[in-house]
Amino acid sequence: MPLRVEPSGGACGARVTGLDLSKPLDAETVAAVRAAWLQHHVLAFPDQAMTDDDLERFTCYFGGFGDDPFFAPIPGRQHIAAIRREADEQSPLFAENWHADWSFQARPPAGTCLLAIDIPPHGGDTLFANQHLAWESLTTDQQSRYADLIAIHSARLPYAPDGTYGAKDKGRSMDIRPSEAALATQIHPLVPAHPETGRRGFYSTLGYIVGIEGMAQDAAITLLMELQAWQGDERFVFAQKWEPGMLVMWDNRSVLHRATGGYEGYRRELHRTTIAAWNGV
């Protein structure tokens, strides 16, 4: 069956059919998937029957594995983490704030893959916000406020020992490993050009971004809060609904993402890999 890419009709996202990801892909097919990924930023592959080996092989087609701190991998694997929530879990939802994965790294992951393992019958959508659209929808005057800013990133708010997922976080089924290493900072342009397409967009957001170079902290946080409201405006957002057997891959250089709830009483688990940086952010 030929590869078919159906755009979601929303701010980003497409559904890709005609591929069996439990089998190796040839170079031409990988190039076609990469082109669709760069165009739509979020690709969903329904009705797959992938093992963890298949997930690793698929990830490697797009640049190898990223470096994943603060999570323990699942047993027997170095590069797969479980995004998991038990049916009776009471801890706050994981990853409910907008973010771009590991943007606090010097070479953050270009993309992320999530494979459905256990999907609740309703709820648990992953939301994606298209950051090229968020940038392009500003007036030139508004853009000039942000265009040359350098953002300071850090993992300290979620992953430091006193952070959201630190010592005070109890009863979580995910194997998160907070560390002092989360206190480190890293700078990136706030509005980089995408390294493969050249299209500009906001990169990451308040949370992993903790300040702006050369700006007083109060002013930076005010600006970042206003910007975050804009970045997550509903006109830029696409809700990915999960199905059993679905694989979703996204481009962290183009979209923000966040988890949602609405599946109380049901278990949810996805296996996650990150795709290494491609020539910088």
Ligand code: SIN
């Ligand atoms: C994540 O941000 O990695 C998790 C997204 C989700 O659980 O939907």
